[in-house]
Amino acid sequence: MPPSAKSVLQAVASPVGRKVLTGLTGLGLVLFVIVHMLGNLTYLQGEDAYNLYAHKLAGYGVVLYALEVGLAAFFVLHAYIGISIWLRKRRARGGRYAKYRSARAPSRQTFASRTMIVSGLVLLVFLVLHLLHFKFGPGIGEGYVATVDGEQVRDLRRLMTEQFQSPLYAFGYPLVIILMGFHLRHGFWSALQSLSLTSPRLSRVLYPMGAVLGLIVGAGFILVPLWIYFSQFI
Amino acid sequence: MAERMTIHLSVWRQAGPDAPGRLVDYTVEDASEHMSFLELLDVLNEQLVGRNEEPVAFDSDCREGICGSCGVMVGGIAHGPQRRTAVCQLHVRTFSDGDRIVVEPFRARAFPLVKDLVVDRSAFDRIIAAGGYVSATTGGAPDANALPISKRAADEAMDYAACIGCGACVAACPNASASLFTAAKVVHLSLLPQGHVEADRRVMAMVDQMRQEGFGDCSNHAECEAVCPKGISIAGIARMRRAYVRAALR
Ligand code: FES
Numbered sequence: 001m002p003p004s005a006k007s008v009l010q011a012v013a014s015p016v017g018r019k020v021l022t023g024l025t026g027l028g029l030v031l032f033v034i035v036h037m038l039g040n041l042t043y044l045q046g047e048d049a050y051n052l053y054a055h056k057l058a059g060y061g062v063v064l065y066a067l068e069v070g071l072a073a074f075f076v077l078h079a080y081i082g083i084s085i086w087l088r089k090r091r092a093r094g095g096r097y098a099k100y101r102s103a104r105a106p107s108r109q110t111f112a113s114r115t116m117i118v119s120g121l122v123l124l125v126f127l128v129l130h131l132l133h134f135k136f137g138p139g140i141g142e143g144y145v146a147t148v149d150g151e152q153v154r155d156l157r158r159l160m161t162e163q164f165q166s167p168l169y170a171f172g173y174p175l176v177i178i179l180m181g182f183h184l185r186h187g188f189w190s191a192l193q194s195l196s197l198t199s200p201r202l203s204r205v206l207y208p209m210g211a212v213l214g215l216i217v218g219a220g221f222i223l224v225p226l227w228i229y230f231s232q233f234i
Numbered sequence: 235m236a237e238r239m240t241i242h243l244s245v246w247r248q249a250g251p252d253a254p255g256r257l258v259d260y261t262v263e264d265a266s267e268h269m270s271f272l273e274l275l276d277v278l279n280e281q282l283v284g285r286n287e288e289p290v291a292f293d294s295d296c297r298e299g300i301c302g303s304c305g306v307m308v309g310g311i312a313h314g315p316q317r318r319t320a321v322c323q324l325h326v327r328t329f330s331d332g333d334r335i336v337v338e339p340f341r342a343r344a345f346p347l348v349k350d351l352v353v354d355r356s357a358f359d360r361i362i363a364a365g366g367y368v369s370a371t372t373g374g375a376p377d378a379n380a381l382p383i384s385k386r387a388a389d390e391a392m393d394y395a396a397c398i399g400c401g402a403c404v405a406a407c408p409n410a411s412a413s414l415f416t417a418a419k420v421v422h423l424s425l426l427p428q429g430h431v432e433a434d435r436r437v438m439a440m441v442d443q444m445r446q447e448g449f450g451d452c453s454n455h456a457e458c459e460a461v462c463p464k465g466i467s468i469a470g471i472a473r474m475r476r477a478y479v480r481a482a483l484r
Pocket of ligand 1: 298301302304305323
């Protein structure tokens with residue numbers, strides 16, 4: 001007998017279902033930030049590369065649109081469950097411990113794991129601002145036009161350059177990215193554990209990979225803003 | 235000759251569930267390093283009774299690390315700083331002469347405080363009652379090898395069966411989640427043929443009961459594994475999730 005809609009909903013809302021969804025959406029978002037980071041790096045490949053990349057991406061039309069909607073859904077779901085996990089945990093503890101500390105290994109309780117809610121909320125607020133600045137920011141209509149391959153395209157490169165020449169953006173952005181690195185540090189392995197895709201053996205490799213991933217993705221994102229900021233002085 | 239030590243304790247005192255609680259400082263002088271931590275509390279209680287004060291209430295039974303009755307936070311860690319050791323098996327020699335140790339009850343909304351260091355862990359009993367059993371009549375001991383169980387399954391089931399249900403996992407979890415306890419019971423039973431029959435129903439019912447009791451969600455901090463006196467692995471939680479998803483899809 002196939003499961004009824006009600007029982008499926010119940011399973012999704014169960015403590016296990018919530019973890020599976022958090023993990024699934026989390027891994028999707030990890031994939032997204034990696035691609036985004038690589039896309040940003042095209043900025044360093046010379047005058048046209050970044051605009052060309054953005055233009056090509058926009059060329060996917062409906063496919064891109066569908067991906068964006070899916071991505072937004074992942075974000076919303078991930079944030080929603082994350083916040084509700086935090087709210088529920090506050091209720092679940094009851095009284096506060098006068099003294100509490102981690103028993104350490106094999107515990108994976110770290111600064112990163114304890115602050116998922118903080119890094120997550122900062123990322124959420126950042127995301128909204130970030131979309132307003134770039135995705136829904138000034139375009140061809142506002143004079144941000146570049147010519148790539150003889151075609152008129154939105155000059156995202158100029159927008160990006162202008163933004164990151166201000167110290168607020170050039171240094172605020174890396175701060176957010178560092179928090180994202182911490183989020184990945186615990187989140188990557190945690191997602192795999194939530195999806196039962198790891199084992200004590202595999203974890204010995206996969207857990208440190210969270211840190212490596214956080215570092216690499218973080219460094220990739222931070223590189224371009226700092227490059228833009230400092231190159232205006234030389 | 236046994237070394238004698240002076241231990242300062244800050245113990246959570248609370249007369250009843252709704253009474254206000256606070257940490258009270260005591261000093262036990264001349265404690266033997268070979269005492270268990272609970273014996274140290276016994277000595278403290280003798281002193282208190284001698285002074286006509288109310289002794290500190292705490293749970294214990296076997297005092298050999300197998301019943302799961304004992305359990306307090308010692309220095310901020312469930313069952314104290316020694317790995318794979320229930321607090322009844324923790325020795326005073328683990329500490330240094332003159333140490334001050336904070337002793338608190340296991341804290342979770344699902345473990346309401348009864349008195350001092352005693353909490354009501356019957357939420358665990360209700361999780362077990364929801365499905366942590368085998369209802370098939372299994373008869374007497376089967377003939378040897380009549381029911382083949384691989385060495386691996388037997389070993390693994392034994393690892394999870396080692397759970398004594400003390401509640402340290404909940405106490406140590408930053409989210410007060412009961413995932414490790416529930417997983418240990420789910421996995422231990424479903425690995426064996428007798429428990430296999432009800433595996434789907436069991437995992438669904440026990441996870442649901444865990445939620446109803448008001449335990450928090452698991453955030454994969456793995457703090458539970460670190461404090462578990464039996465060293466039960468969070469791999470069990472991953473297994474429970476897999477079993478749950480499989481059961482939900484069937
Ligand atoms: S008193 Fe039985 S396990 Fe500690």
